[in-house]
Amino acid sequence: RLSETLAITELQHHGRSPSTLESVMGKFSKRDSSEIIQPVRSVVPIQQHSGFLGVMPAYLTAEGILCTKMVAFYQRAEGSSLPSTQATVLLFHPEHGNVTAIMDGEAITAKRTAAVSAISAKLFKPALSEVLCILGSGQQARSHYDVFTKLFKFKEVRLWSRRKEMAQRFVNDLQDPVTVCSSVKEAVIGADVIVTATGASQPILFGEWVKPGAHIAAVGACRPDWRELDDVLMREAVVYVDSREGATAESGDIILSGAEVFAELGEVINGSFPAQHEKTTVFKSLGMGIQDAVSAKLVLEKWNSEY
Numbered sequence: 001r002l003s004e005t006l007a008i009t010e011l012q013h014h015g016r017s018p019s020t021l022e023s024v025m026g027k028f029s030k031r032d033s034s035e036i037i038q039p040v041r042s043v044v045p046i047q048q049h050s051g052f053l054g055v056m057p058a059y060l061t062a063e064g065i066l067c068t069k070m071v072a073f074y075q076r077a078e079g080s081s082l083p084s085t086q087a088t089v090l091l092f093h094p095e096h097g098n099v100t101a102i103m104d105g106e107a108i109t110a111k112r113t114a115a116v117s118a119i120s121a122k123l124f125k126p127a128l129s130e131v132l133c134i135l136g137s138g139q140q141a142r143s144h145y146d147v148f149t150k151l152f153k154f155k156e157v158r159l160w161s162r163r164k165e166m167a168q169r170f171v172n173d174l175q176d177p178v179t180v181c182s183s184v185k186e187a188v189i190g191a192d193v194i195v196t197a198t199g200a201s202q203p204i205l206f207g208e209w210v211k212p213g214a215h216i217a218a219v220g221a222c223r224p225d226w227r228e229l230d231d232v233l234m235r236e237a238v239v240y241v242d243s244r245e246g247a248t249a250e251s252g253d254i255i256l257s258g259a260e261v262f263a264e265l266g267e268v269i270n271g272s273f274p275a276q277h278e279k280t281t282v283f284k285s286l287g288m289g290i291q292d293a294v295s296a297k298l299v300l301e302k303w304n305s306e307y
């Protein structure tokens with residue numbers, strides 16, 4: 001329950017200093033193994049049941065965090081009572097190797113992913129961003145809605161989900177107005193920031209609909225043969241990723257489109273690559289163990305301070 005209350009502001013900016021997430025992603029992109037060790041996620045595909053099990057270890061020396069997340073993602077039938085993403089996070093004592101905490105990883109996964117997408121939006125969205133569009137109405141859609149509307153000011157928020165009643169249900173829980181759209185095209189035309197957070201395995205977002213200069217935070221399609229974005233969009237946009245190795249191993253949108261990766265988010269944070277916010281940009285997110293590690297540490301610190 002504590003991880004559900006993990007404030008996004010703790011993952012995001014604290015005044016002027018860079019957030020924990022930004023600072024570790026910057027460090028990761030320096031590839032200094034004395035600072036951070038984070039192999040590409042180990043994945044066991046469960047083809048028979050349209051899912052996979054992933055193991056995501058990370059060691060951050062300066063932060064004193066040794067962690068692994070185990071995550072199962074299963075494509076579910078609409079309305080299933082089981083969540084698609086289920087996860088457990090383990091923290092270890094870096095000096096002795098004993099387990100110091102076992103925590104539920106669902107809320108951490110939802111919140112840290114949205115926080116990282118928000119960092120991408122902060123860096124890459126057009127200067128005048130009035131319309132936010134979210135595709136999908138599941139856990140990630142909700143966490144992205146919460147973070148994006150908290151951190152940025154949009155004049156209009158649009159939502160599309162493959163079953164309109166699910167989008168309607170999502171909107172009914174909210175206090176602020178959100179337009180439910182009947183098609184992806186209707187939802188994205190003219191949008192400045194687009195979040196794709198679906199379980200799709202074929203493209204649902206097509207470059208011809210996307211406003212030039214828009215920013216897309218692409219969160220779904222995390223298998224080498226799954227897609228959310230079409231070839232046109234992938235080839236025309238400037239493509240940023242969380243990890244180059246992760247993207248080349250896991251992202252169908254990158255592998256199958258042949259799109260070139262321009263930079264990692266961490267490389268932009270470090271100043272070694274520019275944020276081309278005047279161009280159409282895609283941030284292809286796959287998720288990283290270091291993001292879970294720093295989030296879990298925040299949860300544990302909160303626990304220790306409160307109990």
Ligand SMILES: NC(=O)C1=CN([C@@H]2O[C@H](COP(=O)(O)OP(=O)(O)OC[C@H]3O[C@@H](n4cnc5c(N)ncnc54)[C@H](O)[C@@H]3O)[C@@H](O)[C@H]2O)C=CC1
Nearest residue numbers: 084085136137138139140197198199200220221285286287
């Ligand atoms: N980049 C990252 O770090 C992370 C990515 N993910 C990915 O984000 C996506 C969403 O995850 P959750 O919100 O946890 O799942 P969820 O099951 O809560 O939501 C999935 C949404 O996608 C929609 N959807 C499913 N199949 C679809 C299809 N074929 N076409 C269009 N819409 C479809 C569903 O209607 C639902 O609105 C998944 O692809 C998951 O793998 C999840 C966790 C972290």
Ligand SMILES: O=C(O)C1=NCCCC1
Nearest residue numbers: 071073109222286287288
């Ligand atoms: O980073 C994660 O956690 C996940 N990424 C892709 C989908 C499953 C969970």
